[in-house]
Amino acid sequence: MTENMQRVAIVTGGSRGIGRAVAERLAADGQAVVVAYASNQTEADAAVAAISSSGGQSIAVRVDVGDEQAVAALYAAAEERFGGVDVVVNAAGIMLLSPLASLDVDDLDRMYRTNIRGAFLVTREAVRRVRPGGAIINFSTSVTRLSLPTYSAYAASKAAMEALSPIIAKELKGRDITANTVAPGPTATALFLDGKDEETITRMAGMNPMNRLGRPEDIAEVVSFLAGPARWINGQTVFANGGVA
Numbered sequence: 001m002t003e004n005m006q007r008v009a010i011v012t013g014g015s016r017g018i019g020r021a022v023a024e025r026l027a028a029d030g031q032a033v034v035v036a037y038a039s040n041q042t043e044a045d046a047a048v049a050a051i052s053s054s055g056g057q058s059i060a061v062r063v064d065v066g067d068e069q070a071v072a073a074l075y076a077a078a079e080e081r082f083g084g085v086d087v088v089v090n091a092a093g094i095m096l097l098s099p100l101a102s103l104d105v106d107d108l109d110r111m112y113r114t115n116i117r118g119a120f121l122v123t124r125e126a127v128r129r130v131r132p133g134g135a136i137i138n139f140s141t142s143v144t145r146l147s148l149p150t151y152s153a154y155a156a157s158k159a160a161m162e163a164l165s166p167i168i169a170k171e172l173k174g175r176d177i178t179a180n181t182v183a184p185g186p187t188a189t190a191l192f193l194d195g196k197d198e199e200t201i202t203r204m205a206g207m208n209p210m211n212r213l214g215r216p217e218d219i220a221e222v223v224s225f226l227a228g229p230a231r232w233i234n235g236q237t238v239f240a241n242g243g244v245a
């Protein structure tokens, strides 16, 4: 992209949690932001309103990331409204936990539909359309290293992103587009908090030396760096977790 063009970002999962914080942070950085969401229009509209009230530019687009045509329509909407796409942040995701022995294969399919098929469709469209100077950022999880019981299917679905980003970074050779993965640790969003008792939350918050849960803004800080100035970080997985082990 040329110097005087505004950067345009698509943030899937932009209605809530980490994606919401990313959407607001990229808007504060001066990017126009497309907030992509699955069903929660109230939260998506609130994200757009928050960005607008801070002087930023944003639209919300409903999309099931597992739907090929809907993903193409998402990019078309971004290009029609803002003229192109420079940054794609793939934060949409779901997490269903179970020991493998009692894993419901429908849960496995649901996670793989959003976390792998969906992320692949969004990233495939990104490698086709993102402009030179752009950045693609996928989401894994620190559980790929922590190896916590009950996380096998979820962690496997997110580990796919750690495989994908370095390969597309190479496939994008010569286009000046970076592709990286961010792997958060436990972060205070509905995805992490729902269904956990206080004792579990406190114990997991104590797994890192900072002795607290990550905040969505902590992760947005890393994404902002990768989506803007960090041109020499490419094909990497950045573990953003306060030092969890």
Ligand SMILES: NC(=O)c1ccc[n+]([C@@H]2O[C@H](COP(=O)([O-])OP(=O)(O)OC[C@H]3O[C@@H](n4cnc5c(N)ncnc54)[C@H](OP(=O)(O)O)[C@@H]3O)[C@@H](O)[C@H]2O)c1
Pocket (backbone or CB within 6 Å): 012, 013, 014, 015, 016, 017, 018, 019, 036, 037, 038, 039, 040, 041, 043, 063, 064, 065, 066, 090, 091, 092, 093, 094, 095, 114, 118, 139, 140, 141, 142, 158, 183, 184, 185, 186, 187, 188, 189, 190, 191, 192
């Ligand atoms: N929170 C953590 O501790 C943690 C740790 C490591 C990695 N992560 C990863 O970070 C990313 C963001 O997680 P989060 O904690 O922010 O989750 P969250 O608060 O539950 O938000 C999930 C977002 O994904 C959207 N979404 C879900 N399924 C979708 C689909 N099929 N199509 C389009 N959008 C869809 C939701 O849209 P609606 O609002 O419309 O439902 C929502 O905006 C995920 O990839 C997650 O795996 C999270």
